[in-house]
Amino acid sequence: MSSASPAPAQQPPMVGEDRLSFAIFSLARAHRAYAAGLLRDLGLHPGQELLLMQLLDRDGQSQSELLNSVGLDHSTVSKSLRRMQEAGLLTREPAEHDRRVQLVRLTEQGRAMREPLRNMWATLEETSTKDLDAQEVETLVRLARKVENSMTERSRAQNSEG
CATH class of the missing domain: 1.20.5 (Single alpha-helices involved in coiled-coils or other helix-helix interfaces)
Structure with missing residues (x-):
């Protein structure tokens, strides 16, 4: 991984006995930071891997289908798809049945991300579960x-x- 992870967050005293939410926050923060480093090594931004995995499972989805499948907001998905298109990972084109619908298709470069993504995800899982x-x-x-x-x-x- 290319950069150091942030230090564990210190629980503020005002959290008191209500520590579950802070533990979840800290876990999510650490997990996201580690994953972001692995993704950076692949030339991706967080969230783009989810879009790629959806397309690797079923290429040619509409932007709306991708939006529903990854649980991200419209502007985040649009921005990610634009960046991924600029990086040569995918194309977007109007659907034949409805020109307002944008179909998203992987390029050869995008399809070549299957194994690197699978390996990245396995590393993330292995690291996350190493002491469990x-x-x-x-x-x-x-x-x-x-x-x-x-x-x-x-x-x-x-x-x-x-």
């Missing part, structure tokens, strides 16, 4: 999904209220 046994990994994944679902449900409820 298989049961701890399964428990962490299950609990992370529960917390994610709780946060998503709460966000949806707040959005429907306002």
Whole structure:
């Protein structure tokens, strides 16, 4: 990896007993920083790997389909796709059935990212789980999904209220 990771965040005293959210924040920050370094080594920005993986699984998706599959906002996806197009990883073209719909297709250079991405993802997983046994990994994944679902449900409820 090309750069040093940030130091672990120190829990502010005001967090007190409510330390789960701070632990999640710290974990997400460390994971994202490490992943960003691995991605930089591949010439990618965070989030672009998710778009590439979606396209490697099913090339020729519309921008709307990609937007829905990666869970990022419209402006982030548009900016990422523009950068990736400029880097020669993909093309965007109007769909024949509806010229307003932009289809995103990988170039040869984009398709060549399959193995480097697979290796990067494996390195990220190996580093993330190095001190955990298989049961701890399964428990962490299950609990992370529960917390994610709780946060998503709460966000949806707040959005429907306002």
